[in-house]
Amino acid sequence: MNIADYKRFDVINGRGLRHSIFTSGCTHHCKGCFNAATWNFNYGKPYTEELEEQIIGDLNMPDVQITGLSILGGEPFQNVDGLLRLASRVRNECSGKDIWVWSGYTFEEIIADDNKRKLLSCCDVLIDGKFILEQRNLKLKWRGSNNQRVIDVKESLRTKQAVLMPL
Incomplete structure (x- = not known):
């Protein structure tokens, strides 16, 4: 998996002060995409264990109120194998941090695929x-x-239908 970018202290992509990772690779090719350079799976640089350690460390920075991690692309759900470990580590090692993810797939398409x-x-x-x-x-x-749509994932998985998050 390649990474197009990693941004620390992002206030645009989700609620609060966050860190954001942009994956490379997307086959949706949406007309007018703001990040078309990331369609190429070889764009950017390889995702490394060092970057993963940096992200975990950045999320756990003392004296800085980081809300969570945003995962964008490209298409994150076309990079599941590379992102699953990171997301699992954030869940287990970064207490109180949330994870937001952007996808061209719909909630219904994602839950129909075991890997996604x-x-x-x-x-x-x-x-x-x-x-x-x-x-x-x-x-x-x-x-x-x-x-x-902006979807509350936990509630949606519980009810097996998309539940919109209050904005």
Whole structure:
């Protein structure tokens, strides 16, 4: 798996002060994508154990109130094998930190796939759905087009249907 970028102290991609990782690789190729360079699975640099240790350390920084980790892309759910370990470690080693993930897949598509569902089960918030240029709305929080949803993952997995998170 390659990483397009890792941003510390991000206030744009999710609630609170966060760290964000951008994966490389996406086959959705949404027209008007804000991050089209990440479509290429070879873009950026290889994900390493050193970067993973840095992310865990950054999330556990003393004296800094970090809310959690945001996982964007590219398409995170086309990089499940590389991200599952990181997400599991955040769950186990970073007390009180949440995980937000952005995907072109819908919640329904993700839970229908055992591998994708494993990664989703480590997350707290899912912003789902492909970006649709004709539905672009710059007034939306944390998403770019009207079809995309901000989903409470834990409640949605419990009820087996998408439950929208109050904004």
